[in-house]
Amino acid sequence: MPFAGSTTGRKLDPADYQTLLKTLAGTDPTLNPRRIKSLDLSAGDYQDAWGNDLQVVIDFDYDDAIDDALVYGSGRIEVAMLMWSKGPNGVDNSNDTDVSNDDNLTSWKL
Ligand SMILES: [Ca+2]
Ligand SMILES: [Ca+2]
Numbered sequence: 291m292p293f294a295g296s297t298t299g300r301k302l303d304p305a306d307y308q309t310l311l312k313t314l315a316g317t318d319p320t321l322n323p324r325r326i327k328s329l330d331l332s333a334g335d336y337q338d339a340w341g342n343d344l345q346v347v348i349d350f351d352y353d354d355a356i357d358d359a360l361v362y363g364s365g366r367i368e369v370a371m372l373m374w375s376k377g378p379n380g381v382d383n384s385n386d387t388d389v390s391n392d393d394n395l396t397s398w399k400l
Pocket of ligand 2: 376378379382390394
C-alpha cells in the first residue's frame with residue numbers, strides 16, 4: 291500500500307492524492323504493476339469545480355468504517371473510503387458546526 295503512516299485510516303495529503311490517481315489510472319508500474327486502468331485521467335484532472343483537490347480518507351484497518359477523527363462533523367461512517375469537496379469557499383474545518391463546512395460536498399451526504 292503506497293499510503294504508509296496509519297493502521298486505522300488516513301486523510302490523504304495532496305501528494306498522496308496524486309499517487310492515488312496514478313495508481314487508479316495504471317500509469318505507473320511501480321504503483322500498479324499490472325497497469326489495471328480503473329480511472330481515465332484524460333477525462334479531467336479530478337479536482338472539484340473550484341480547482342481544489344478532492345479530500346479522500348481510506349480505511350486501513352479494513353473494518354469498513356472511517357473513524358470520526360478523520361472526518362469533520364460526521365462521526366464514524368461505515369464505508370471503506372470517502373471523499374469530499376471543500377466547496378466554493380475552498381475551506382473545511384474539523385469543528386462540526388464551523389460555517390466553512392456548510393458548502394462542502396460529501397460522498398456520504400448527497
Ligand atoms: Ca477503520
Ligand atoms: Ca467549505
